[in-house]
Amino acid sequence: MKHLLQLLLLFCFLPALNLFSGNIEQSDSILVLRGRVLGGDTNQPLPNASITVQQVKVSSVTNQDGYFSIRVPESTLNKQLIIHYLGYENKEIPIVTLINNPNNHITLIPAPIQLSELLVVSGEGKSLIKDALQRIPQNYSSDPNMMVAFYRESVKKGSNYISLVETVLDVYKASYRSYSNDQARIYIGRKATDISPRDTVLLKFQGGISDALMLDIAKNPEVVFGTDASEYQFHIEGLVNINNKPHYIVSFTEYEGIKDILFRGKIYLDAQTLAFARMEFNMNVEGRKDAANIFIRRKPSKMRVEVNKAHYVVDFIEYNGKWYFNYSSTEVAFRVRWTNRFFGLFATTYTIASEIAITDRYSDNVVKFARDERIHSTDVIAERVEYFLDPNFWGEYNVIEPDQQIADAIKRLSGKLQRRKQ
Template identity: 30%
Template sequence: MCSLLTIALIEANAQNSILENRYSFDTKKVSLYDALNIVSQKTGYFFIYDSRILENERRVKLEARGEKLESIIKGLLNNPKLDLRVLSKHILIYEKKETTATPKSEQNRHDSTIIISIKGTVYDNQTRKALQYVSVAIEGTSSGTITNGEGFFILKLPQSNEQLNIRISHIGYKPYTLPVMLVRDQKIDIYLKPDIVSLQEVVIRRVDPTEIITSTIKNLKTNYSPIPFYLTTFYREGVLKNSTYLSYAEAILKIYKPTINQFLGTEQVKEIKSRKIINADQTDTLLMKLKGGVSACLSLDIAKNIPDFLELSEVDKYRYTLSDIISYESHNAYAIGFVQKESIEEPLFTGTIYIDTDSLAILGADFEINPSFISKASDYLISQNRRTHIVKPERFAYSLTYRKIGNHYFTNHAKCDIQLKVRKKGRFFSNNYTAFLEMATCDVDTKNVIKFDKQETIRPQVVFLDIPYNYDPDFWGDFNYIVPEEKINEALKRINSKIGKVE
């Protein structure tokens, strides 16, 4: 007991001592953001903070001669309300609280029924633009979430996991790991560093991208789960006419996934909770219903539901090019572009697939129906119940990523974006319809997995409950979910106000 306490104290003192170390800087006026980056590069410690409490663009002088690091940082911040906390290789800049929370007992600290949350926004370190669909996972577990279209996330986890780390990763970027204990119940900004390796800078054996594709297909059974498993997912879909939302739906789903050897149709879906809103002002317009819904997202598991660009019998229809070697989760990956050959005139896919250089596992893909031939795909992409309108497909695009848990890869995020032009016969002007389907994996369970009772399941094409939609952060309880973007929230508020007037 004494030795454990001694080790803990030594570790804490060692971490806090970085603030006592002395450094010298002589830098002309730069932004506060750049100044903190310079300090980070020299010390090897990473800063974590909420940009709302700092003025990132404020010009500061970084000048010091043998001063303590704590004094240097606080001089840059120039705000007595801000303080510093050190853990591992991270320095948290946070706002001091007016009151001090009562310390939790040791029993409460490990209570799995208490849920804590971490909020944050993920940015590109160079451009400072928000990054969409970044994986935010709890190391050592199968739980996690993703950032939304504005780079924002909320991660919920049991307090018993506060000793673990959060791992933030995205294709083409260096992964970022930080302790839960440091940022629990905080709002933070995280900057990922691009990690794209130019082909000219990498010495590799000459590779044939077509051979990589064929080898990847042959390795599917090795890299993906040989046993059934459950996915807990957050699903959402939306339809817009021009810039006005016609409908929006969200759901927490539990999905039974069979082994990689079984057909896609054997998957089962159980609804945990859902809500949907329909724009009352748009009931007299052409209704666009999303064909497939949940099943469309499930079909994007291309390791199981093989698309033609991964079919051995169809490979000859495509031209593959090795465009880059990129980084994902500290591993190198082939970025292989594909497009149908010039002699092929049927509508096929074009895009990029990312394949681990060592295991040949599929890490993700971004692809779409070839824009040059999409008009030929109209018949099987669109089911028209009305003959009064002419519907022209403009874009059908898809993206997905996988996450490695243990020795196998599982779907992490899947998204489909649709753009159509719709014109009523006899009219000159068209309306633009857009839609999206999106599913993010929040948890994976491989233990005691059995198929659901049939009465528990829903059809993957189900239309979710018409529950009046109000943004309520507590609606999903302890489940992780994709936070609605601000533009969606504003649109849904307007729809709700109209529904209130109608009622």
């Protein structure tokens, strides 16, 4: 089993704060569309809803509060913005109606599935998964392509963010028929941190971007399923609508008696092609003292670490009959306790999170990156970017809108940087 996330814990001193602000001029040919996506049955926000443009390879996703912004070329003025979300009908909205209207509330209608459309709607699902794995070469692109992606990673201590990193990436996406690895390089990035001098340990999030790309389980099925998925039992739970098409819901869990720490979760397969459309899963870390060894590369001997949760999501999108990696997220929570201190009875909870969203995709000028430009699995991204204050930093690039908690954290952390600069 490959490790999806590695954390490096080190004693350290606070680094000196060097402030940086960047700006990319926004072209007059770019339109900025904003809105909020809600479920029509619950009136609640729909996080990670996919936002695309008709016949254009520009996309984004909603944040945890259901908000989105997307920058599109002016040439798309007469096209449709398409929103889709698991279990709801697609919504198509004329782009022209969204201009200069930041308070758009877009409601999606629940989409029932006609069970007569398909024969298999429940039962043992291992054969279905094996068929899906065998069909990967025909369902996914056989040619490499280039992608632009937005990546965010964060560290929370208790309920407070102490580190935020955001980057726009260039991504070389290798063919699904090859053994070549995906590659990424940072185009532009920024960070904000608040590591108190009283904190005796600094968390370094190692390999975040590499692991986010490794979550492409169609490219790297062995990450979760091993060589043949023989350690898991699968069950078909039924059907759900995604992108106005029926999808199998297949739950999986490891067989009893297996000593390794594996996974459990749900797989969503396109019913017609058996393409992996989405996967939501957890690592079975609960109650496992040895789980910390998966995530912690190095730590002081007096530090005790207990992993509370490890949750993952990966999402794909279909374009012209082929499926492409579109989004992934990771969230790992753990408790840290010191055994040699007066306050050793008290534990601190840390949460490490990351997400990557593909915002553009193109097939011309597909080239691998020079070795010194690539992001490696040992890289700590926070050490590769500068501090930020400029709210117009991203220019015309598509990014995931920060939810309210992250927006508040950015204000707080940036405020601290301003005070330290004075």
